[in-house]
Amino acid sequence: MAEIAEIALTEKTQEEAKDERPVVLKVDHVAKMFRLPTEQATGLKMAFLNWTKGIKGYTEQHVLRDINFEVRQGDFFGIVGRNGSGKSTLLKIISQIYTPEQGSVTVKGKLVPFIELGVGFNPELTGRENVYLNGALLGFTRTQIDAMYDDIVEFAELEDFMDQKLKNYSSGMQVRLAFSVAIKAQGDILVLDEVLAVGDEAFQRKCDNFFAEIKKDPTKTVILVTHSMDAVKKYCNKAILIKDGEIIASGDKNDVADRYTLENLKQTDSPDTDKSEKQYNEAWLKVLAASKPVCSKDDVFEFDIEYFFDQDVDFYFTMTLIDKKRGGLTFDPGPNLYKFHNPGHHKVRFALPVNIFNNGDFQIVASLRVDDPDNPKKPKAIAFANGDDACIFAIRDSRNGDYALLNNDVLSIKCEGVVG
Numbered sequence: 356m357a358e359i360a361e362i363a364l365t366e367k368t369q370e371e372a373k374d375e376r377p378v379v380l381k382v383d384h385v386a387k388m389f390r391l392p393t394e395q396a397t398g399l400k401m402a403f404l405n406w407t408k409g410i411k412g413y414t415e416q417h418v419l420r421d422i423n424f425e426v427r428q429g430d431f432f433g434i435v436g437r438n439g440s441g442k443s444t445l446l447k448i449i450s451q452i453y454t455p456e457q458g459s460v461t462v463k464g465k466l467v468p469f470i471e472l473g474v475g476f477n478p479e480l481t482g483r484e485n486v487y488l489n490g491a492l493l494g495f496t497r498t499q500i501d502a503m504y505d506d507i508v509e510f511a512e513l514e515d516f517m518d519q520k521l522k523n524y525s526s527g528m529q530v531r532l533a534f535s536v537a538i539k540a541q542g543d544i545l546v547l548d549e550v551l552a553v554g555d556e557a558f559q560r561k562c563d564n565f566f567a568e569i570k571k572d573p574t575k576t577v578i579l580v581t582h583s584m585d586a587v588k589k590y591c592n593k594a595i596l597i598k599d600g601e602i603i604a605s606g607d608k609n610d611v612a613d614r615y616t617l618e619n620l621k622q623t624d625s626p627d628t629d630k631s632e633k634q635y636n637e638a639w640l641k642v643l644a645a646s647k648p649v650c651s652k653d654d655v656f657e658f659d660i661e662y663f664f665d666q667d668v669d670f671y672f673t674m675t676l677i678d679k680k681r682g683g684l685t686f687d688p689g690p691n692l693y694k695f696h697n698p699g700h701h702k703v704r705f706a707l708p709v710n711i712f713n714n715g716d717f718q719i720v721a722s723l724r725v726d727d728p729d730n731p732k733k734p735k736a737i738a739f740a741n742g743d744d745a746c747i748f749a750i751r752d753s754r755n756g757d758y759a760l761l762n763n764d765v766l767s768i769k770c771e772g773v774v775g
Contacts, residue, residue, distance in 0.1 A: 376427040376428045376429055376573075377427065377428050377463065378425050378426070378427055378428075378461075378463070379426060379427065379428045379462070379463045379464050379543065379544055379576050380425065380426040380449065380460070380461070380462055380463075380466075380544060380576070380578070381425050381426075381459075381460070381461040382422050382423060382424050382425075382445075382448075382449070382458070382460050383423060383458050383459050383460070383461070384421055384422070384423055384457065384458035384459075385419055385421075385422040385423075385445070385448060385455045385457070385458035385459070385460060386417070386419055386420055386421060386422070386455060386456050386457045386458055387417075387418045387419040387441075387444055387445075387448060387453065387455050387456055387600075388415050388416065388417045388418065388456050389415075389416045389418060390414070390415060390416075391414050391415075391416055417600060418441045418444045418600050419441045419444060419445060419448075419455070419600045419601075420600045420601050421458075421601070422445060422458070422597075422600075422601075422602060423602070424595055424602065424605060426544075426576060426578060426593075427576075428464075428543075428573070428574065428576055429572075429573040429574065429575070429576060430576055430577070430592060430593055431566075431569075431570055431576075431577045431579065431590050431591045431592050431593075432576070432577065432578045432579070432591060432592075432593050432594065432595075433579050433580075433581065433586075433587040433590075433591035433593070433594035433595070433608060433611070434446075434578065434579070434580045434594070434595055434597065435580070435581065435582070435584070435587060435594060435595070435596050435597070435611065435612070435615045436596055436597035436598060436615070437598070437618065437619065440597045440598055440599065440600070441597050441599075441600040442548075442580050442597055443470070443548065443580075445597070446468065446470050446546055446548055446578075446580060447470065448460055449462070449466070449468075449546060449578070450466065450468040450470060450546055452468075452470075462544065463543075464542070464543030464544050464576075465494065465541075465542040465543045465544070466542060466543070466544040466546060467493055467537055467540045467542030467544070467545050467546065468537070468546040468548075469533065469534055469537035469538070469545070469546065469547050469548065470546065470548045475488065475489040475492045475493075476488070476489060476521060476529070476532075476533060477521065478520065478521045478522035479520060479521075479522065480520065480521060481517065481518050481519060481520055481521065482513060482516055482517040482518070482519060482521060482524070482532055483517045483518060485521055485532070486500065486504060486507055486508075486517075486532070486536055487500050489533070489536050490503070490536065490540065493536075493540055493542070495540065495541075499541065502541075503539055503540060503541060506539045507532075507535045507536055507539045507540075508535075510535040510538070510539055510561070510565075511528075511531045511532045511534075511535035512531065512558070513528060513531065513532055516528065531558060534562070538562075538565060538569075543574070543575065543576060544576045544577075544578065545569075545575070545576070545577045545578070546578045547577065547578065547579050547580065548580045549580060549581060549582070566590050570590065577590075579591065584612040584613075584615060584616055584751070585753075587608050587611065587612045587615075588608055588609060588612050591608045592608060593605075593606065593607075593608060594606075594607075594608045594611040594612065595611065596611050596614055596615050596618070598618060612751075613647075613648070613649035613749075613751070616649055616716075616749045616751065617648055617649065617747065617749070619716075637738075638662070638663060638664045638665075638666075638723055638737050638738040639662065639663050639738050640660055640661065640662035640663075640672075640721060640722075640723050640738050640739075640740045640744070641660075641661050641662075641740045641744035641745075642658055642659070642660055642661075642674075642719050642720070642721050642740045642744065642745050642746035643658060643659045643660075643661055643702075643746060644656075644657075644658055644746050644747075644748060645657040645658050645659050645704060646658075648747065648748045648749065649748070649749045649750075649751055650709050650748060650749070650750050650751070650752075651750070651751070651752045652709065652710050652712075652750065652752040652754060652755055652762070652764075653710065654709055655706050655707065655708050655709070656706070656707045656708075656709055656748050657704060657705065657706050657707075658704075658705055658707070658719060658746050658748075659702045659703065659704050659705070660672055660674075660702065660703045660705065660721055660740070661700075661701070661702045662700070662701060662702075662703075662723055662738070663699070663700045664698055664699070664723060664738075665698055665699065666698060666725070667696075667698050668696070668725060668726075669694060669695070669696050669725070669726065670694075670695055670696070670723055670724060670725050670734075671690060671692075671693060671694050671695070671723070671724045671725070671734050672693040672695070672703070672721055672722070672723060672724075673687075673688070673689070673690050673692075673693075673721065673722045673724060673734075673736075674686075674687075674688065674693075674705075674719055674720070674721045675687045675719070675720050675721075676707075676717055676718075676719055677717065677718040677719075677720065678715055678716075678717060678760060679715075679716040679717060679718050679747075680715045680716045681715065681760060685712075685717065685760065690724060690733055690734050707719075709750050710762075710764070710765070711761055711762065711764075711765040711766075712750055712755075712760060712761065712762065713750070713755045713756045713757060713758070713759055713760060713761065713762045714749075714750050714751055714752060714755045714756070714757050715749070715750055715757075715760065716747070716748075716749050717747070717748055717749070717750070718745050718746065718747050719745060719746040719747075719748075720739070720740060720741045720745045721739075721740040721745070722736045722738065722739045722740070723736070723737055723738040723739075724736045724737065725737055
């Protein structure tokens, strides 16, 4: 018992020690707004008249609203969100390029941003001169840049091009140089925006190795903005999801990544139809996820069909599985496989094994059908569940492939040898 108590105490002490890591970045109730002009006053008189009429001449676009989070020393912190969600604006506020309308950002340590290609670089200068220029803009002295220079050039693989003007570099070479300056600069906090698309495959492998090494350094902190949920799950220990300028998910990296995947699956941001408002004088149905909507290959995805049907006759459910990523119908069991005789408002549970599929995004649409006297082989559809009423789910598993629909565990082609 004493040993168990000692182990529990040790684990608690380690957890407390982890929680006591210093906060190196604190974003406190940050909000940002831009003014977009709607009409232009042609002179002082027109401006005065607009002012007396209450015409501002601009609209206010609120990009960030009440953003709060903390990053501790040693964190690999992910920020995800769809295009236009406010991620880049947040990074520019963290990097002190923008100032917030309200709230504050507190940074402890040297922060090195890699946000936009070309910022801080002059195409008329050589690669060598640009390294020193960019380093100076980041706040490093010439002596500090001298110490970092060889590592920067070696990582960028541009040893033979450093005395050429930057305007003669290809776009890939410019990206590699800028990225190398950012990650090899001896800063405490590294801010990276969409760097996983930098360079060719060999350079990306080098970046991958760099991330693996920097994760082992408890004094280095990385803030990564990316659309790659594989990268979030692989590198990050914490993450936040931003939507329409607000944080809608934070904390566990896997939960945030799965939530982002689901947000991307949605075709529109329109609110779900409230079926409680429907008149119970017509048939309707919708498909609802009954298990977690992001599955691994070992999971069975469960879903419910909720319906209302007030006629005392047999009816059928038909379902179609749609591959949203690759396109096309994946599965259709036919129009009269699932037969019921349960009028009223009910739910029916279904289970779909997903072990045969590779990674992908899927949608289940359904219809409610009754027998058609004019066509006995094909029941007539009287209600549909598609759009907002359909169900979406995703499969994400590192053991799966991403290209083909079916994985190699369930289907393979046997080679029978040379025949001619």
